[in-house]
Amino acid sequence: MSETIYPMLINGEKITTRKSFDVLNPSTGQLLGKAPEIDTDNVQYVLKSAKAGFDVWSAKTPAERKTIILKYADILAENSERIIKLLMAETGKPRDNAEYDFGMLDNCLRFFVEEFERLDQPVLHDPDDRFLHYIQRQPLGVAVGMLAWNFPLLNVAYKIGPVLASGCSVILKPSSYTPLASLEVAYLAKEAGIPDGVINMITSTDHHVTQGLLSSGIPAMVTMIGSTRGGLEVMNSSTTSIKHFSVELGGNAPVVVYPDADIVDAANKTVDLKFANCGQVCVSPNRCFVHESVYDEFVAAARERAASLEMGPLVSDKARQYVLGLVESAVADGAEVVCGGKAIEGDGFFMEPTILSNVVSKMKVAYEEIFGPVLPIIKYTDNDDEIALANDTVYGLAAYVFTSSLSNGLRAARDIQAGSVCVNEPHYSVQLPHGGLKQSGLGKDCSRYSLEEYLTIKRVSVLIDK
Template sequence: MTGETFPLYIAGRLVGADTAVDVVNPATDQIVGSIAAASPEAVDAALDAAAAAFPRWSALSGAERAEWMDRLRAAIAAKEEWLRTLVHLEMGKPWAAAGEDFSMLLDSLDYYAGLARGFDSALIEDREGTHHHEITREPVGVVGAFLAWNFPLLNLAYKLGPALASGCPVVIKPSAKTPLSAYAVGQICHEIGLPAGAVNIVGGDDAMIGDRISSSPIPAMLTLIGSTATGAHVMRTGATSIKRYSMELGGNAPVLVFADADLDLAADVIAALKFGNSGQICVAPNRVFAEEAVRDALAQKIVERAQAVIVGFDRNAAIGMGPLIDRGARARIEGLIADATAAGAEILTGGAAPEASPSDAFLAPTVLRHISGDMRIAREEVFGPVVNLMEPPGGEDEMLAAANDTDAGLTAYVFTADPARARRCARALRFGEVQINGVKYAINLPHGGLKQSGIGVDCSHLALDDYFAVKRISTALAPDTAA
């Protein structure tokens, strides 16, 4: 696979380019492929192709679009080995985790194809009996979709399924750090003869391409998975015209662990989310608040799990954690750790590269304690394998106040055996998702945040609300038929 250059996918065609961008496996520092880099003219061509496709693609019935989605799903399923390998290489992601990425793409196409077959209009009763009112939903238009690098196929799934189902042609910009698998899906779209312009995939210079799409008047909607700062930039750049926005942005998830909680369960969930994908997960728990009676015991359990994680890059081994996305990410996180320790934090385990690291992008699973709420590591999204054990804020009310003390509002976790306390916490926590005594994500469950963590939702039927516009059709009834 090394040396292969993947083409752009524009207007139903595979398109080369004068320049290419190499993709480096952060686990080995080796080039594993490259992509044709979109020029400004190529981005414009993708937008024009999507605009030209809109009348035809949107005019298809939901059932007809679902048939195309079924065809695409089957073709993707037949290329599992190829697509998983691309994710494995472009991220250094463990092989099993690459399978989870791949499965979500299949699940999304299957789920949204099912919804596409069931789109219905609705009636509104006329109070005076003089009119017939029908409410229909129509695709809003061209969608520009910007993908984060941390889950290359999962993030694609979150955007591709709703766009295809709703009838919105889409221009997709994968991250230049992990574009290979998205470009490969473009090749599969070409192979099945997907109607030209329904899907377009352009990558390369992230800033140029993103701004070119955002500032264009062609997209009716921009959708993003990324940081809060990036979301704000996209909205500023997109102000050239009235657009819709659907954004899943940064997180700073708290975990509240009460004295009656199942500590093994809490430690398992915290470790799985913090060390899975090297902690590069928007919903990963950043701040752990535990009642004093169980604080030391919980810390010990998390440390044990951190020290048991197998770190490395080997498809044939039971690797639990791969590298960070690049050495710059490791340097940033080490800076946060150094800032915290200088202010009094203690490293219980980790804090540096594991022994015999194959590249400079690896960081050992890390657990810190004595973290105060004013430290940078507690204020910023770590996006790495670091568990922050927070200084005790007091009782339930104080824990809730400390948990809410963040501009982010994506996900929060609560562990308690008291159902009444769980309900109180769920109501009080200002987060788009509150997970109680466990964690569950699926394509049919809405995923979105409050405050600075986003607009709209990914996943579930609710995601389609942003891709559809509501149209009212009111017909006056003839006098002899009016009630």
């Protein structure tokens, strides 16, 4: 057990407060460290610091920013082992998952600094040939980011990548479940030469205190990765002034397996993504629709694949109890447990990888986001509209389709209401836009589309002297 307190980073200073909260290792349930509870005075201090940091950082040339950002990426790489070990301890992630999580810092920092150089600032047509019109892109301002716990450093990377490249500044609040590795990442910003106030990292479990960040008129952007309910609360608290929003929220990703698909391949890829990070992935398959003619084959292949997996823990016992409750509810309503379905006894918050068959869409496990290691498999027939089944949700973050038919794949990609649709293989990368439709949010992470959200578009018209 450790009583170590990891300070917040505000204006380049490591700051603690009178109160702190515990951070547990979910693999053991034991205390890992503590983080400060930010108070109202420091909320005001971090807002002023971020504004001052923006003024300094936005005044630097893109070339100057690039040199500092790349140095920051190098320094993070030099400290990778220490940070990865801490990340594994606070999340329970296996090493390969933690390395991927940490690796997104380097990927995003380098990608966005290069992507900034590829942005255009076009000249616009003037029908009377009297003006030179052009577009000027400029940094938006201070951003506030509320982050989730499932991929702590990936979530930090998704924000600081475009923030730094664009010339903005940021106040980040990592999840109170997993703030420690994120804080260590923030501490290294000063060593890289990033000006004080550009990257600020605060911690809290008290939403009432941190609402001061949102209600302030200083932030120009509020961004979030989390639940839809949390997103609505954040956006509601922010509407005291005009702000930009980029929020990636809840998901209920469908998988549609057509009878002409490679069934074993579809089952393997679905299971691998479903149980990655113990099912705690926003784009995780949540409802698997399989045609009746291949249903039994798919279930058998999925069960075999799941039997070979080793998973880390859920983030907390509360999260585990919620997921176990979904399983119990489904079984009570007629679902069958193909494998798993129980908590694993002993230390930590572990649960068996679970597959449910004979699930129907009206079951809670099919219409609520699971965020845990449970795969519900739903049978559909030729009389069903599989696209309508996939779209029967308030969410629209991600979707997956397996078929050997080009027309089936393209039709599903066109008609499924989701921010991303992957046909025959799940695929995510920093150059691809990531975000949702409907109640899954607005705006994008990753890609040039994310970078553009941190930049204004200013139209300039200059009268041509004749």
